[in-house]
Amino acid sequence: MLRRGKLSRQPLGNVFFHKLEVFLPQREKQSRGYNDEVQFSLRDFRADDFTTLWEIDQRCFAPGIAYSRRELSSYIRRRDSFTIVAEQAATADGKSTVAGFIVAEANGKVGHVISIDVLPASRRSGLGSKLLLTAEDRLRSLDCRNVVLETAVDNTAALAFYKRQGYSVLKVHPRYYSNGVDAFVLGKSLAQPSTLTPTG
Numbered sequence: 539m540l541r542r543g544k545l546s547r548q549p550l551g552n553v554f555f556h557k558l559e560v561f562l563p564q565r566e567k568q569s570r571g572y573n574d575e576v577q578f579s580l581r582d583f584r585a586d587d588f589t590t591l592w593e594i595d596q597r598c599f600a601p602g603i604a605y606s607r608r609e610l611s612s613y614i615r616r617r618d619s620f621t622i623v624a625e626q627a628a629t630a631d632g633k634s635t636v637a638g639f640i641v642a643e644a645n646g647k648v649g650h651v652i653s654i655d656v657l658p659a660s661r662r663s664g665l666g667s668k669l670l671l672t673a674e675d676r677l678r679s680l681d682c683r684n685v686v687l688e689t690a691v692d693n694t695a696a697l698a699f700y701k702r703q704g705y706s707v708l709k710v711h712p713r714y715y716s717n718g719v720d721a722f723v724l725g726k727s728l729a730q731p732s733t734l735t736p737t738g
């Protein structure tokens with residue numbers, strides 16, 4: 539994700555793809571264990587979602603890495619960005635709750651995932667995959683051939699997640715984050731239509 543760093547706009551040609559499993563400790567290869575029955579629906583961002591999304595981001599990332607209101611607002615409002623919001627199906631009282639979101643943008647032929655956030659209680663239910671694949675489909679429809687993103691080298695959950703989705707390491711940005719942690723730039727070709735990877 540783009541966190542107080544520089545936007546990577548380089549095309550993917552001529553870049554060696556490293557296999558992500560090299561960087562993953564064995565314990566991140568555990569299988570799904572809960573949340574299998576939860577239903578989510580996706581829709582486009584509405585202005586009145588903003589505070590909820592910002593609060594979710596505060597819960598998903600450490601202070602200093604989580605976005606300020608201003609940062610999140612600027613990414614959501616970028617001319618070529620889009621934001622997809624996931625809602626948990628309405629309960630008996632008719633209320634649905636936001637469980638996660640993704641912000642992405644099309645930079646010409648290269649798509650860029652700016653952030654993906656799923657609340658802890660909704661993780662390992664396939665929601666992150668659903669958000670990511672829906673964003674990849676949108677990027678395809680905007681003529682993107684590849685998608686790139688940044689993730690902290692110590693974010694082993696995210697690395698396991700992206701590996702499952704077919705991403706590979708393109709390069710390392712030293713001290714990319716404000717806490718001094720390096721970022722991997724990960725990428726994936728959008729040539730193949732997306733399919734939800736069977737889980738379990």
Ligand SMILES: CC(C)(COP(=O)(O)OP(=O)(O)OC[C@H]1O[C@@H](n2cnc3c(N)ncnc32)[C@H](O)[C@@H]1OP(=O)(O)O)[C@@H](O)C(=O)NCCC(=O)NCCS
Binds near residue numbers: 663
């Ligand atoms: C990364 C994130 C979006 C994943 O969302 P999610 O809804 O849990 O993802 P899914 O349920 O679709 O996971 C799909 C697969 O990814 C892998 N995976 C996801 N989280 C994992 C974890 N904590 N440990 C190991 N593997 C994991 C698994 O292979 C999983 O399939 P399985 O559950 O059948 O084993 C979520 O953990 C999150 O919001 N984290 C905080 C914010 C963040 O780090 N964002 C990404 C930064 S770039």
